[in-house]
Each structure stands twice: as C-alpha cells, then as structure tokens.
Amino acid sequence: MSEKKVIQSVKGTREFYPTEMALRNFIYSRAREASELFGFQEWDGPFLETIDLYAAKSGDELVKEQAFVFPDRGGDLITLRPELTPTLARMVAQKQNELTYPLRWWSFGPFWRYERPQRGRSREFFQWNVDMMGVNSPEADAELIAVAANFLRLCGLKPDQTVILINNRKLMDQQFAELEITPENRLAVSNAVDRRNKMESDKWDQYVIDLGLTEVQLNGLKKLLADYDLWKTSDELVRLFAALKDMGVGEYVRFDPNIMRGLLYYTGTVFEAFDTSGSVKRAIFGGGRYDNLLKEVGGDPLSGVGFAMGDVVVGIILKELGLITDQTSLPAKVMVTIFDAGSYGVSAKIATNLRNEGINVILYPEPAKLQKQFKFADKMGIKSVVVVGPDEISQGNVTLKNLTDMTQSTISESELVSVLLKSLK
C-alpha cells in the first residue's frame, strides 16, 4: 500500500463497493417492482452501437458533444450508448408487425456520457427506462406517471418529499400561438422557459426581448407561466389528472407550466420529478409523449410515452433521507465459529446443515480467538453466532448467541435449525 501507486479509475466512472452496490440494487429492485406492478416486461439492447443510430437525430448535442465515440479495429465508429430511446425505436421497428400492442417495456442498465462529473452527474451511470408504445391517450400517459410515482412510493419517498411536475407541449404551443409568438421562435422561447429559474428575473426578461418578443408578449408569457390553473383548459390534462387520481397517485403530481424539457421529440405530455428539499436541483426523472420516433429509424409512425431515471440523483436523495432500509450488503445473518483446529469439522458440518435449509451462513475460515470471531461478526452486522466448543460437543449441543439483544442459550444441535428459522423470521 505504501510503495505501489494504485492506478486511477477512469474519470467519472463508478466503483461499487458492497455498500454502494446495495444502494444500486435497492434502486434496481424498486424499479423492477414498480414496472412489474403495471405489467411491464424487462428488455435490453446492446451497450455498444454505431454512431449512425444516434446521427438520425442530427444536431443533437447529446451525440456530438457528450457521447463516448471511438474507432474499432476495423475503423468503424462505435459509441457507448448515451441513451436507450434510439435502440428502442430500432428494436421495435425491426419487429413492428410481430409485436403485441400496447407494448409495455422497461429496462435498467449502464449508459455513458462524456461530460464534466459533478454532483448528480457522472460519466457512467445506470438508467431506468420505461416506455409504452402503440397507444396515444392521456390515460396511457397517466399510467407511465403512475409507474414512476409508485417507484417513489416503494423507495419510501412521500408526496411531501417529492413532486412530479406535469405539463403539455400542445397546450403550451397553443398558448404561444395565442400570444402570437411565431412558430420559428417557439423553440427558443421553450428553451428560455426551461432556463428561467436559473437566471435573474430582469436578465431573463431582457433575454426574451432579445429573442424578438414584444413587451406585451413578454408580459403575456410571464402571466402564462404563473397560471397554475391553465391545465383546466386542456381536455388532455383534465383527463390525465383524473386518471392519475384514480390510479392513487394524485398526491404526487402537480401541473406546472414551466416544465418544457429540452428534448425535441416530445409532442404532448411532459413531466419531471424533483425532491422538494431542493438539495439536488436536478430532476430525479423525466419523460413524456413522443409521437414520431419510429419514422426516424425507418419504421411506420408509432406513438409512445416513456421516461428515464438515472441512478445518481435518486441515490443521493435516498442516502440523504436515510431511506436505504435494504440489507443487501448484509452477507449472512448467521455465523458459525471455529473453536479450535480439532473441531473444525464439527463446525463445518453444522454450517452445511444450515445451508441445506436455505440459511445463509458464514463459517469462520480458521481457528481463532473467539473474541476476534465475535468482533468480526459484530462488524459485519451478523445477528446470530453459533459457538461449538468442547463442552457443547461432548453433549451434542451448540451455543447460540443473539448479538442484537446479547442473550445466549445452549440447545441441542438438532434444534438449531428450527430455532434459527424462527428467530430469523
């Protein structure tokens, strides 16, 4: 440790020690549970893709600036996948007429983006993707939001700790039209809306004026963005919020006209989730309806709705709120000690019997002072320790110590399994 220099990991990559792995698995298991509650099927695509797949969305900064691209030995440009949606579009397009719709798919896997690592953002991350394709209705949109809300609930995040903000691109487009904002200008205005909470108020006003809007339009826009009842004028949103209520997640959602989302392909409902403490300003997840995705990869038009969630932001929030109740990193609840070299065989057989009953057991790997073995058990969080010394062996007994309440009792070896099964329940 003192002389050799440890070679650094690649910048922005993740190292999952058992504690971090438990967090990742916690997120993965909750994502799976939420997905499966709604009948979604798990799928995955390649981690490597050609750059052409992403080039279909030309002009996309995601690919040009933020993708890991390198030549393979044949000189072709290979990309570490920065997102899943193009892969989804291709895989659906390839079997478009064989698949059964509405199609409900979910996926959880690694992605890479070459950006500056900072809080909530790394170059390597895991992302949960959930999509429904082949149906276009506010109720379908509501189902996706309900999956996401159920994930929050399963993680122990309460409605007062997180909120899913919802808007609709069509509604905003119509409002922009009423303000007589030209169609060419609407994208830039959308981006301005996205950036509004990052800029000072008067600077933002000037920014919007610089885009070519009049004072009247600016004031109309500001009034629009403050109108939290605007959703009542949209049939789609009225139906969406009704469905969300019926699906039991009304507490988690709120209309917010300021949610636009940068991605160009969203055409209707859009949504993003945040933690209300504001400790992490980034969205926990985001998604929306896209109606024209398959055309770009050669398929027939097929509408869909989906969202994606990275593991980094939600991981920070779960850690901060102390919600990691999972004991995934607990290796075993039972440890069998080795009293001395001569009794190793007895201990090993006891451990084997317990394992045959499906109990996870650590057998101390060598004779050592009991003190040392107990200390190890304590540090590993093991609940029960079995001691098999000369006194026990001569009587056919074992001593079982409960490290949680410090009690211990000597019982016959034949009782051990049933006593342990009972206490571990």
Next chain:
RNA sequence: GAGGCUGUAGCUCAAAGGCAGAGCGCCACACUGUGGAUGUGGAUGUUGAGGGUUCGAAACCGUCCAGCCUCCCCA
C-alpha cells in the same frame, strides 16, 4: 467546452516560509470460551503529481491530475 473553490494519515481536519499534528478509525494487550464499553501501548504520510522560487516549501509561482460548485446539456 467556460468560470470559481479545493487537494495533508483509512476518514474529518489543524499546522499561514522554520522539527507534519489532533480526533475518530485501525492493530495489539489487559481478557488463554464471547462483539459494541473502558484503559494502556502501537503502526500509519514522497503533504494529489512533477517542476520552479528560497538557506529552508504542506504553504509562494506556473503546469498536469482529481474532486466540488456554477454555466452549457441532461438521467
């Protein structure tokens, strides 16, 4: 890609040009059949890397690397 802050023991940090330290953790013993407590003792560093200035650098200067924050973008 742009701007700012930071980097000292495993961790959190002190030492403000003059002997590299503390707390916690770790290891051993007290305790040869029992963990967390207590006591005693012990180990640990190319001060992120490599240069420069200086009699002398953890400190000052520039370079590189890494982390954090803001912007860009986004999960």
